[in-house]
Amino acid sequence: MHGRPRKAPKPEDEAASAAKAQKLRALQTQFFSYHHNKIYTKEAVELSAKLLEINPESYTAWNYRKLAVEHHLSQPECDPDSAKSILDDELRVVESALRQNFKSYGAWHHRKWVISKGHSSIDNELRLLDKFQKADSRNFHAWNYRRFVAESMNRSEQDELKYTEDMIYTNFSNYSAWHNRSVLLSTLLEKKAEGFLSKEKVLPEEYEFIHQAIFTDPDDQSGWFYHLWLLDQTVKADSPLLISSWPAHGSDVQLVDRCHNDSAFSPFTTLHSDSGSFPVVLYFNQPVEGVSSSTVTVESEFNKSEDLVWNPLSVSNSQAAKVWVTHLKFPTSELHCPVEVSVGHSKGITSTRGFQYSFSSVFSFKVHVQPTKKDSSQGSVAESILWREENFKAYGTQSEESIPILSFDQLSIRNDPEPTVSDWRVEALSKEIECFRELLSLMDCKIGKLTLARLLMAYDSMSLSCTNKLDHSDEVLELYSDLMKLDPSHHQCYKDGHSLVLLKQVTSSRESLLKYCSKYTDSVPLTICSPICLRLNNLSLSRVGAFEKLLWVQMLDLSHNELQSIEGLEALQLLSSLSLRNNKLRSFTALDPLRKLKSLRVLDISYNHIGEHSIDTTRYLCASPLSHLVGSEWNKDETVIGDVALINYWDAFLIFKELNLKQLDIMGSAIADEKFKSVLVKIMPTLKQLDGERLG
Amino acid sequence: MGELAVYKHVHYILSVEKRKDSFESVVMDHLRMNGAYWGLTTLDLLGKLGTVNADEVISWIMKCQHESGGFAGNIGHDPHILYTLSAVQVLALFNKLDVLDTDKVAAYIIGLQNEDGSFSGDMWGEVDTSCRNLDGGFGCTPGGESHAGQIFCCVGALAIAGSLHHIDKDLLGWWLCERQVKSGGLNGRPEKLPDVCYSWWVLSSLILIDRVHWIDKEKLVKFILDCQDVENGGISDRPNDAVDVFHTYFGVAGLSLLEYPGLKAIDPAYALPVNVINRIFFSR
Numbered sequence: 001m002h003g004r005p006r007k008a009p010k011p012e013d014e015a016a017s018a019a020k021a022q023k024l025r026a027l028q029t030q031f032f033s034y035h036h037n038k039i040y041t042k043e044a045v046e047l048s049a050k051l052l053e054i055n056p057e058s059y060t061a062w063n064y065r066k067l068a069v070e071h072h073l074s075q076p077e078c079d080p081d082s083a084k085s086i087l088d089d090e091l092r093v094v095e096s097a098l099r100q101n102f103k104s105y106g107a108w109h110h111r112k113w114v115i116s117k118g119h120s121s122i123d124n125e126l127r128l129l130d131k132f133q134k135a136d137s138r139n140f141h142a143w144n145y146r147r148f149v150a151e152s153m154n155r156s157e158q159d160e161l162k163y164t165e166d167m168i169y170t171n172f173s174n175y176s177a178w179h180n181r182s183v184l185l186s187t188l189l190e191k192k193a194e195g196f197l198s199k200e201k202v203l204p205e206e207y208e209f210i211h212q213a214i215f216t217d218p219d220d221q222s223g224w225f226y227h228l229w230l231l232d233q234t235v236k237a238d239s240p241l242l243i244s245s246w247p248a249h250g251s252d253v254q255l256v257d258r259c260h261n262d263s264a265f266s267p268f269t270t271l272h273s274d275s276g277s278f279p280v281v282l283y284f285n286q287p288v289e290g291v292s293s294s295t296v297t298v299e300s301e302f303n304k305s306e307d308l309v310w311n312p313l314s315v316s317n318s319q320a321a322k323v324w325v326t327h328l329k330f331p332t333s334e335l336h337c338p339v340e341v342s343v344g345h346s347k348g349i350t351s352t353r354g355f356q357y358s359f360s361s362v363f364s365f366k367v368h369v370q371p372t373k374k375d376s377s378q379g380s381v382a383e384s385i386l387w388r389e390e391n392f393k394a395y396g397t398q399s400e401e402s403i404p405i406l407s408f409d410q411l412s413i414r415n416d417p418e419p420t421v422s423d424w425r426v427e428a429l430s431k432e433i434e435c436f437r438e439l440l441s442l443m444d445c446k447i448g449k450l451t452l453a454r455l456l457m458a459y460d461s462m463s464l465s466c467t468n469k470l471d472h473s474d475e476v477l478e479l480y481s482d483l484m485k486l487d488p489s490h491h492q493c494y495k496d497g498h499s500l501v502l503l504k505q506v507t508s509s510r511e512s513l514l515k516y517c518s519k520y521t522d523s524v525p526l527t528i529c530s531p532i533c534l535r536l537n538n539l540s541l542s543r544v545g546a547f548e549k550l551l552w553v554q555m556l557d558l559s560h561n562e563l564q565s566i567e568g569l570e571a572l573q574l575l576s577s578l579s580l581r582n583n584k585l586r587s588f589t590a591l592d593p594l595r596k597l598k599s600l601r602v603l604d605i606s607y608n609h610i611g612e613h614s615i616d617t618t619r620y621l622c623a624s625p626l627s628h629l630v631g632s633e634w635n636k637d638e639t640v641i642g643d644v645a646l647i648n649y650w651d652a653f654l655i656f657k658e659l660n661l662k663q664l665d666i667m668g669s670a671i672a673d674e675k676f677k678s679v680l681v682k683i684m685p686t687l688k689q690l691d692g693e694r695l696g
Numbered sequence: 697m698g699e700l701a702v703y704k705h706v707h708y709i710l711s712v713e714k715r716k717d718s719f720e721s722v723v724m725d726h727l728r729m730n731g732a733y734w735g736l737t738t739l740d741l742l743g744k745l746g747t748v749n750a751d752e753v754i755s756w757i758m759k760c761q762h763e764s765g766g767f768a769g770n771i772g773h774d775p776h777i778l779y780t781l782s783a784v785q786v787l788a789l790f791n792k793l794d795v796l797d798t799d800k801v802a803a804y805i806i807g808l809q810n811e812d813g814s815f816s817g818d819m820w821g822e823v824d825t826s827c828r829n830l831d832g833g834f835g836c837t838p839g840g841e842s843h844a845g846q847i848f849c850c851v852g853a854l855a856i857a858g859s860l861h862h863i864d865k866d867l868l869g870w871w872l873c874e875r876q877v878k879s880g881g882l883n884g885r886p887e888k889l890p891d892v893c894y895s896w897w898v899l900s901s902l903i904l905i906d907r908v909h910w911i912d913k914e915k916l917v918k919f920i921l922d923c924q925d926v927e928n929g930g931i932s933d934r935p936n937d938a939v940d941v942f943h944t945y946f947g948v949a950g951l952s953l954l955e956y957p958g959l960k961a962i963d964p965a966y967a968l969p970v971n972v973i974n975r976i977f978f979s980r
Binding site for chain 2: 176496617646
C-alpha cells in the first residue's frame with residue numbers, strides 16, 4: 001500500500017496476478033473450513049502458516065494459531081518439551097512473517113502473546129530486535145517490542161539508556177532513540193535511582209549531549225523535541241501556586257450600581273454591579289483540584305466562609321482549572337469592611353499531577369458599598385455602548401495614584417514560605433542562552449531562533465521574583481518577526497507566539513498598561529459613568545493571554561485584530577462589555593469561553609467570518625452534545641424555535657441562550673442574515689438592542 | 697495548481713469494488729469492511745453516494761456480524777473492534793443505523809474494555825493504548841514514540857469524550873505542524889517521508905485542537921493534488937506511486953478539511969460527513 005511505483009498493468013502481469021489470487025483464495029477457503037470447524041491438526045496448522053507467509057495481515061489466521069496453541073498446550077500428553085517446541089514453532093512463523101513485512105501489527109502482537117507464555121530468553125529477543133533495528137532504526141514496532149521485552153524480562157533502565165546512547169552515537173539523527181532516552185530518564189529520575197538522584201546533576205550532561213546533535217545539523221528535527229523536553233524539565237514548577245487574584249491584595253473595592261462622579265475611589269477598583277454580589281477570583285500557575293470552602297477561607301463581616309461555593313472555570317466538566325471563582329453577596333446598606341482570603345492552610349488543593357499545594361497564601365482587600373441616593377448628581381450607567389474612537393479618552397497619567405490591582409514590584413499575594421527559584425535552573429538557562437547565541441552567530445537557523453526565544457521567555461519568568469527584573473521581550477518579539485520571514489510555512493505559529501509576548505510586555509508594568517487604558521464617554525459627558533476600558537485594538541493580535549494580569553478588566557476592546565480564538569478569556573469574570581469587532585472569528589463555538597462570563601451585557605462580534613467556513617476548528621473545544629458535555633436535554637424545553645432552525649443554528653443556540661446580553665452587534669458576518677437575526681431574538685428574550693436597532 | 701479529478705476518482709472506487717479477483721484484492725480480503733468505509737465515505741464527500749446500491753452493501757455488512765455483536769472484516773473472518781467501527785460508520789452514511797441492535801453492538805464493545813481503561817481490539821487483547829508522551833504526542837503503547845496515526849486516535853477519542861483540556865495544545869500543535877516538509881506534504885514523525893494519509897491523521901488532529909492555521913494549507917492542497925493519478929483515478933501515498941482506496945479516501949478527506957471547493961465538509965473526530973453527524977446529534 002505504500003511506496004509502490006505507479007505503472008500501467010501489463011496483460012501478462014494481470015494473468016499472473018489472477019493465478020496467484022486463485023491460489024490464495026483456495027488456501028483461504030480451506031483455512032476457514034478448519035477455523036470454523038475448530039480443526040487443529042498438524043496439517044491444518046501448517047496451512048495457516050503458509051497463509052500467513054503470503055499474507056501476514058490476515059488477522060483471523062493469527063487468532064486461529066492462538067487457538068491451536070492453547071488447544072495443544074491444554075492436552076494431557078503435553079509435557080514441557082512439546083510445549084517448548086510448539087512455542088518455538090510460533091516464534092519461527094512470526095519471524096518469517098516479519099521478514100515479509102516487519103511492520104505487521106499482527107505478527108508483533110502474536111510474538112508478544114507467545115512470549116507472555118514464558119518462553120524464549122531476553123538474549124534471543126534482543127538479538128532479533130538488533131537485526132530489525134539495524135535494518136530500520138526508526139521501526140517503532142521494534143522499539144515498542146523492545147520496551148515490552150525490557151520490562152517483562154527485567155532489563156534495567158540503565159542498560160537500555162546505554163543502548164540509546166550507542167544508537168545515537170551511531171547516528172545523531174535518531175528521533176526514536178532520543179525519544180526512548182527521554183522516557184528512560186523520566187523513569188529513572190522519578191524513581192530516584194542510583195546516579196539519577198537530582199535533575200541538577202543529570203540535565204547539564206544531557207544538554208551537552210543534545211548540543212552535539214543540534215549543532216551538527218540544525219535542520220534535522222531529531223534533537224529539537226528532546227531539547228524542548230530538557231527545557232521543560234528545567235523550568236517547570238511542580239508545586240501549584242496562587243499567582244493572581246481579584247480583588248487584588250491591598251485594593252479598595254467600591255461596589256456600585258449607579259455611580260458617583262465625585263467618587264474618591266479609583267475607577268480601576270470600582271465594580272459596576274447590579275446583581276448584589278461580586279466575584280472573588282483565584283488564578284493559579286497550573287490547573288488544580290480541590291478548591292472549596294474547606295481549603296479556602298474568606299473572612300468578612302457580611303459572609304459566611306463555609307457557605308461559599310467555589311467553581312472551576314473549565315470548558316468540560318473537569319474538576320481541575322487554573323481559575324476558580326466564588327461569589328460574595330453584599331448588603332444594600334452602607335458598608336466599609338475588610339476581607340481576608342487564605343488559601344492552602346489546610347490540605348486538599350492538588351495539581352493534576354498530584355502535587356499538593358504547599359504554601360499558605362493570604363491576600364486582603366477592603367469592600368465599600370455606598371447606598372443609592374436618588375439625586376441628580378449621580379450619573380447613570382451607559383444604556384448602550386458605541387465603540388467609536390471619539391467616545392474614548394485616554395486615561396493617561398493624569399493621576400499619580402497607584403493601581404493597587406497591579407503591584408509590579410512585589411508579589412501581589414503573601415506566600416509562606418516565599419517561593420524561591422533554585423540557582424541551578426537559572427544557571428542552566430543562562431548557559432543555554434549563551435550556547436544558542438553562539439550558534440546563531442555562526443548560522444541563521446530556525447531552531448536557533450525559536451529555542452532562543454523560548455529560553456529568554458523562560459529566563460525572564462524565572463527572575464520575576466528578583467529585584468532586578470529582566471525583560472528580554474523586545475528581543476523575543478524581534479526573533480519571532482525574523483522567524484515569520486525565515487519559515488513562512490509556519491508563519492501563524494510564530495504570530496501566535498509574538499502576540500502572547502506582546503501582551504506580556506503590555507501588562508508588564510503600570511506605565512505600559514496605562515497607555516492602553518481609556519475612559520468611555522459619549523456626547524453628553526458627566527451623565528455617563530463607566531469603568532475603565534482596556535483598549536487592545538489594532539495590535540495584530542492573533543492570540544490573547546496574560547489573563548492573570550487582567551482580572552480587573554470590566555470593559556475590553558479587542559477590535560481590529562486577527563483573533564480566531566478567545567481561549568482563556570473566561571478568566572475575566574468582571575467583563576461586562578466586550579468588542580471583538582473586525583477579527584477572524586469563524587464560528588460560534590469559538591465563543592464558548594463567553595458562556596462563563598455571567599456579567600457580560602454588551603458584545604460586539606460584527607465583521608468577523610462566522611458562517612464563511614465549512615470546517616469548524618473549535619467544534620470539539622466547546623461544550624456541546626458532540627463532545628458529550630451537554631446531554632440530550634439541551635433542546636428539551638425548546639419550543640421557541642423550530643426543528644430546522646435548531647439543526648442549522650445549534651451552536652448559536654448553545655452559546656447565546658446562556659448569555660444575558662442587553663446589546664449585541666453581529667452584522668458583517670455571512671451568518672447574520674434576517675432569518676438568523678429573527679431566530680437570535682427568540683433565543684435571547686432579554687436583548688434590548690441588535691445591530692443598533694432597539695427591540696421590543 | 698492542478699484540479700481534483702472527481703469523476704476519475706468515483707470511477708476508480710466503483711471499479712475497485714468490482715475487481716475482486718486480483719491478488720491485491722484477495723490479500724486485502726480481511727479488511728474489506730474498512731475498504732467499504734473508505735470508498736463509500738469518499739463517494740459521499742464527492743457527492744456521489746447515490747451511485748452505490750445501498751441495500752446490497754447493508755445486507756453484506758449484516759452478514760459480517762457475529763453472535764457477540766461485533767463485526768468482522770469480511771464474511772468468515774473473526775470480529776474485531778476496527779471492523780465494528782467501520783460497519784457502524786457505513787450504516788450511518790446511509791442513515792440506516794436503525795437496522796442495528798444497538799445494545800448488542802454496545803455490549804460487544806464494552807466487553808472489550810480492560811481494567812486500566814484501554815480497549816482490546818478483540819478477545820486476543822491487542823491493545824492500542826493511548827499514552828501521552830513528553831513531546832506532547834501519543835504513542836501506541838506506554839512509552840511508545842509519538843506517531844501521527846496514534847495521535848489522531850487519541851485526540852479524536854478525547855474530543856468525543858469532551859476531554860481535550862488534557863492536551864497541551866501548543867506543544868502538540870508545534871510537533872504536528874512540524875510534520876509539514878518542504879514539498880508541502882505531511883509526514884508522520886520527524887525525519888520521515890511525507891505521505892497523503894498523514895493529510896488526515898495530522899490535519900484532523902490539528903483541526904481538533906485549533907492549530908491548523910500553523911501549517912501552510914495551500915502547499916498541502918497542492919501536494920495532495922499532485923498525488924492523484926489523473927488518467928486512471930485514485931490517489932497514492934506520494935506523487936507517482938501506485939494508488940489505492942486507502943489513500944484516495946485520506947486525500948479527499950484531507951482536501952475536505954482544507955475546505956477545497958465542491959467537497960462536503962467532514963467531521964474531524966468522527967471522520968464522517970458533518971451532515972451525517974449533525975443528523976445524528978441534532979435532530980429531535
